[in-house]
Amino acid sequence: MSTALPATGYEVRLVTRPEGxxxxxxxxxxxxxxxxxxxxxxxxxxxxxxVSASIRMMISEGAEAVEGVPFPALGPGDTLAEQAVGEVVVAGRDSxxxxxxxxxxxxxxREYAAVPPAGLTRLPDAATDPTDPTDPTDPTVHLGHGWTAYAALTRGVQIRPGDTVFVSGASGAIGSMAGQIACLLGAARVIGSAGSPAKADRLMxxxxxxxxxxxxxxxxxDQLRDAAPEGIDVVLDTVGGxxxxxxxxxxxAGARVLVVGALSGxxxxxxxxxxxxxxxxSVQLLLKKITLRGYSADDDPDALAEWNEKSAQWLRAGKIVFPHARIKGIENAPQAIVDTIGGRHLGTVIVEI
Structure with a gap:
């Protein structure tokens, strides 16, 4: 190991499980x-x-007893975990x-992580200007949830030309990408939900x-009827309730509803x-023959490579942008968690180290 490496690094740990x-x-x-x-x-x-609101599922009381949650339960003293991008310092054998x-x-x-090769994905080289949100080689682009929205709208439910699409939680990490993707896939009208007029203005x-x-x-x-006088054909639900x-x-009739999140909880x-x-x-489900299903992008891993290729093309062509908030400093991660769950930011929340 290189002597240039520090002896220690900083990490964010759970001290106590929250009540509420x-x-x-x-x-x-x-x-x-x-x-x-x-x-x-x-x-x-x-x-x-x-930083994702879903971390609350990992840290609350009783998390270890819940089956099917795709996140490891965390207890007091554990280091938090989420998607990260980084630079290889020491390459493992045959990696x-x-x-x-x-x-x-x-x-x-955490500042440093020891990761098995199977848990790593190699990324393109960094951009000249790493703060440019339109550059697909900016590594932070890979922290977005665009591929989740893409997989949902191409595998979980397929957009048909002329569809009216409703995305709940449109200002979140998934929703802020889903509206753009739905348009590129042929939707005629895209409606979202948000918690403030300022967010609504940004989404439009x-x-x-x-x-x-x-x-x-x-x-x-009533708001949805006004926004979609001809009804809704596709629902991408990140909220519930x-x-x-x-x-x-x-x-x-024949609407397709895909549940990909549960932010209301x-x-x-x-x-x-x-x-x-x-x-x-359930009468509405029956009479309208509505399809309702839960979905995880992990069910269709082939969508990730397809998304990486398409998103790079779309970013370069200016057809999509990557809405996100950058928080500088690992010391500000606890406040970033609180703010993300509190809905302060629009898009993906990223902590830069």
Missing amino acids: LPTVENFAVAEAPLPTPAEDEVLVRNLAFR GLKPGDLVSHHLGY SGLGYDAVVLRGGGSMA EQLAAAIEVAN QLATSGTGRTAPVELD
Whole structure:
């Protein structure tokens, strides 16, 4: 190991499990010895990592008892984890990598990580200007949820020319990409939901949305009827709750509904964030012959390579942008978690180290 490496690095740990929504006091930024990689592992210096509201599912009481959640449960003292991009410092044996290579992996929330080669994806070389959100070689682009939206709209449900699409939670990491992608796939009208007029304005200014309904702005079903007078053909639901129920009410016959998130539960002020109850009118499902299914992009891993190719082309051509907020400094990660769950930001939230 190179003598130029520091002896320690910083990481974000869970101190106590939150009761209700997390606060900065539930986390600590601690100094830890530099990880020593095994012979076949790769030592990565992280450049940035993603912050997601879904972390609440990992850190709340009872997380370890829930089956099917695609995240590891975390207890007090554990280091948090999320998608990260970084630079190889020490390449493991037979890893096919070399120092300086850019990679993505799932051990964010720390400055250095020892990662098995199977847990790494090699990325293109960095951009000349790493702050340029239109440059597909900016490694932070790979922290976005664009591929989740792309897989959902091409595999989970296929957009048909002329469709009216509703995306709940449109200002989130998935939703802020989904509107743009839906337009490129042939949707005639794209409607989103958001929590503020400022977010609504941003979504309708270059992010693919023709109309935005507001949470807390009156009956969600009535707002959707006004925004989609000819009904809704496709629903990409990241929220659940009232918004999913309203979308079913306004949906056309044969509508396709894809549930990819549950923000109404994850952002609830009480509870564990792992339940998102919703009351649906099953008569509407029956009479309209609506298709309703849950979906994870992990079900279609082939979509990732396809998305990487298409998104690079679209970014270069100026057909899409990558909405995100950059938070500088790992010491600000606890506040970034609180702000993300509180809905302060639009798009993907990234902490730069």
